[in-house]
Amino acid sequence: MRRRLPRLASVLTAGAAALMLGTLGFIGSSDATLADYAPQQAAPASPLAAAYDSGWQAGVKALGDGTAPTFPNVTADSTDPGTLAWVDGWAAGQAAALGDDNGDGRVDEDESGWDCRTMGNGLCGSDVPAECERAGEVLQLCVAVTSRPPYGWTNPDGSRVDNPDGRTQVRDLDETPGTPEWADALQALDAEYREHGTRR
Numbered sequence: 679m680r681r682r683l684p685r686l687a688s689v690l691t692a693g694a695a696a697l698m699l700g701t702l703g704f705i706g707s708s709d710a711t712l713a714d715y716a717p718q719q720a721a722p723a724s725p726l727a728a729a730y731d732s733g734w735q736a737g738v739k740a741l742g743d744g745t746a747p748t749f750p751n752v753t754a755d756s757t758d759p760g761t762l763a764w765v766d767g768w769a770a771g772q773a774a775a776l777g778d779d780n781g782d783g784r785v786d787e788d789e790s791g792w793d794c795r796t797m798g799n800g801l802c803g804s805d806v807p808a809e810c811e812r813a814g815e816v817l818q819l820c821v822a823v824t825s826r827p828p829y830g831w832t833n834p835d836g837s838r839v840d841n842p843d844g845r846t847q848v849r850d851l852d853e854t855p856g857t858p859e860w861a862d863a864l865q866a867l868d869a870e871y872r873e874h875g876t877r878r
């Protein structure tokens with residue numbers, strides 16, 4: 679998690695915050711007031727900055743260990759500049775805590791809050807061998823095939839088949855990585871391993 683300093687400039691984008699207040703039931707059932715979130719440190723230069731900073735702290739506190747942004751449950755005048763600054767601070771504080779670098783409410787793969795172990799396909803860059811870099815939609819299949827050890831089997835007629843490890847097999851494919859034909863070839867390698875990979 680990374681914390682950035684509050685940016686007062688985003689108070690100027692308060693129009694977006696007002697829309698959020700209007701559409702998400704901000705005015706309504708309530709068990710807290712703005713007074714509950716009074717600034718806990720020396721007052722910044724202006725009331726708007728103080729409201730923003732207070733909102734930031736309240737937002738981070740309300741987020742706790744959560745992984746998705748939340749909305750403040752307080753009653754306030756949604757046209758008041760101080761309220762808008764406070765809500766702006768709330769959203770910015772949560773975005774910073776979550777690592778949602780562009781503040782769009784979602785942590786995407788290229789953002790600092792992304793955890794490759796638990797998000798998306800659960801694969802981290804270091805888990806993806808070079809042979810699978812262009813795998814696209816069949817990435818997981820490719821990673822599975824390339825993870826396999828060398829294996830072989832003896833046919834009923836006595837002939838012997840020995841396959842190299844999965845990475846070598848994928849590298850040796852004639853098809854161009856990323857094409858449907860290549861995906862079909864991966865499927866074939868996978869099927870062959872499932873059929874023969876545990877026999878000796």
Ligand SMILES: [Ca+2]
Pocket residue numbers: 778779780781782783784785786789
């Ligand atoms: Ca984002």
